[in-house]
Amino acid sequence: MEKETNQRCYEKGSDEMKKEGNIGKSVGDDKRAKSYIFLYFVFLVFFFMVLVLIFGAPLVDFVVPTPGNNTNTANSSIVFNTSITEVNLTSIVWNWNGVNYTLFNDSLILFYNFNNVSALGENDTHVFDLSSYKKNGTWNGSLTGGFGFNFSDGRYGGSFEFDGKDDYVQTTGTGSYNSRGEFGFLSNDSFSLVLWYKGEENTADGEHGLIGWISGAVYGALMIKSNRTTYAHYNGEWIYDLNSTTLMNDGIWHQIVYVNNDGNGSLYIDGIREVSNRSSTIEGGYFYQPKHIGGTITGYINGSIDDVMIWNRSLGAGEVYQLYASSITKYDTDKWSLLVNQSKNASDLLDESLNTYQTFVTNGSDDLNFSGIRSITANSIRPLIDFVAPTPANNTRTTNTSLVFNVSITEANLKEVKWNFNGTNYTIYNDSLVLMMNFDNVSALGENDTLVVDVSGGGNNGTMQSMEVADRVAGKYNLGLNMDAGGEKVRIDMGLTSTITIAAWAQLDTLGDMLWTIDDDDSGPDLWFHTNGNIYLNIWDSDANPFCAQPANVDQWHYYVTVIESGNTNLYV
Structure with missing residues (x-):
């Protein structure tokens, strides 16, 4: 009996141990199951995010x-x-x-690429609006003679070329001169007009519309007038005082931006503001309607237009x-x-x-x-710069009382040159230098028998008049020009201010000659060498009263400098 009981007790304990072991196993499996569920959930979230990223958000x-x-x-x-x-x-x-x-964004209410993309439904007469408003346009006018859509001649891709007679692109926006519709703007509204334009026609006469309205009463128009961009507005009469300074008939693509802000207009050409905050007020209750591109009621444009944008807000200078x-x-x-x-x-x-x-x-x-x-x-x-011969070597001792230094500079777009001597800087080349001519006839610069290049970067090139190749002679440095009193000169067309410095090396053959004169009417300032042996400097409108006299020498090179500033004039020789 005792043996049996013990056996039974053992068996019972064994069963209970098995049960406890199963319970432990069940708990472990439950934990692992929950971990798998959590990881699966994380995977689903990640997968969902990837799907959103790929198929939801833009790429x-x-x-x-x-x-x-x-x-x-x-x-x-x-x-x-x-x-x-x-x-x-x-x-x-x-x-x-x-x-x-x-x-x-949604403040851009019209955007035409003018690229004739068939996938967008565009063709020779249909223009797709890339803005969210989908105010597609229709070409009206000639499709022959090179006019209409041009695949290759746009500022970016294609463009439309207008004949100046009856070509224009009409939007589908509603509105009239006395109702806002979808495109109308009061003069105190915020709006901006953007387009690229290229033209060559002389528009000295007439008004040639860029963006406006070709029918009905018109109260505002962006146009080309007198070869400049103009935003004209009507307030009892037509007002044309919002004009660009840049001429637009040079055959080059220019970006034109007009920004209207609470009755004031600003005009930008190629990203630079040329007119700022000038009144653009039109008659109360009436609207500027930018519904036609290439024309207004006053006339049509002869040229090409690309990438037209109309915004219902005022663009900032940085955005422009x-x-x-x-x-x-x-x-x-x-x-x-x-x-x-x-x-x-x-x-x-x-x-x-x-x-x-x-x-x-x-x-x-x-x-x-x-x-x-x-x-x-x-x-x-950085520009390359070095001292070259005959510059003395560093730390040289010399008994010479004057020294020659030669600096070699390599730079295509030189901005400034300063010479420092004994700790003092002397600026001898920067953007205040508006004209510099070497007279060396360097063909690599484009110079030839008649063209003299302005190496200051100011672009004020000169034309040799009544001169021959033989007139190029040895100068103070390299070549110079030999001129007589028979009308030989270098003509330069440029504007000058009342503050000016004029300098040149000259060697006189005889007295009685003039070194320089400003203005064809000889109104000065003139530097001339009198037969009495003196140098006379005549100031504007004061020919009868020479400013100063200085002895003049022939057959010697001299450096002549005229400085006019704040009403004071000096002559240096």
Whole structure:
């Protein structure tokens, strides 16, 4: 009995141990199951995020010719290309050095590329509006003789070429001179007009419309008038005081931007503001209607137009520059590109610095995607400079009382030259130098028997008149010009201010000659050498009262300098 009982007790204990072991196993399996469920959930969330990223948010990435990340470059302007894939694109923001520039969003109410993309439904007469408002346009006018759509001659891609007679593109927006509709603007509204224009026709007569209205009562128009861009507005009479300084008939593409802000207008040409905050008020209750491109009721444009934008807000100066430096193109139903040729601004190249950049895009579901921030360092190539012969060697001792130093400089875009002697800087070349002629007839600079190049960078080249090749003789430095009193001269057409310095080396053969004169009517200032042996400096409208007299010598090189500043005039020899 005892043996049996013990056996039974053993068996019972064994069963209980098995049960406890099963319980432990069950608990462990439950924990592992929960872990698997958690990991599966994390995977689903991650997979869902990937799907949203791929199939929800727009795709955006930098493509060639964008430099690689962390690039160092000697370029002072850099091209970036962003590829975007999105059917329902709602915004593009370019970020440069931490500043966002909105180049595309719902404040852009009309955008024509003029690229004739068949995938968008475009053809020779139908223009697709890339903005979210889809106010497509229709070409009206000639499609022969080179007019109409041009595949290859646009500022970016294609363009439309207008004949100046009856060609225009009409939008589908509603509105009239006395009703706002979809495009109408009061003079105190905020709006901006952007387009690229190229023309050669002399528009000294007439008003040739860029963006306006070709029928009915018209109260505002962006046009070409007297070869300049003009925003004209009617307020009891037509007012034409918003005019560009840049001439527009040079056959070069120019970006034109008109910005209206609370009754004042500003006009930008090629990213630079030329007219600022001038009244643009039109008669109360009436609207400017930018419904026709290429014409207004006053006349039609003869030239090419590309990339037209109408914004219902006032663009800032930074945004205007970025639009000038950028091109947004849609080339398929869901394919876009943003091309940016980035400089510091419209007039200055990039400084030597570390720069950051990225692109942000959104779609109609407010899904955001971005390229990721990148950097690029602009290290412009510094000018090459060195002392060459006959410069004395460093730490030389000499008994000479005058020394010759020769500096060799290699630089295509020289900006400034300073000579430092005994700790004192002397600026001998910078942007205040508006004319400099060596008279060396350097063919590599484009000089020839009649053209004298201005090497200051001011572009004030001169034309040799009544002179021959034989008149090029040995000068004080390299070559010079031999002129007589028979009308031989170098003519330069340039404007001067009342503060001016004029300098030249000259060697007289005889007395009685004039070294320089300003203005064809001899109103001065004139530097001339009298037969009595004196040098006379005549100031504007004061020929009868020579400013000073200085003995003149023949057959010797002398350096003559006239300085006129704040009513004081000096002559240095």
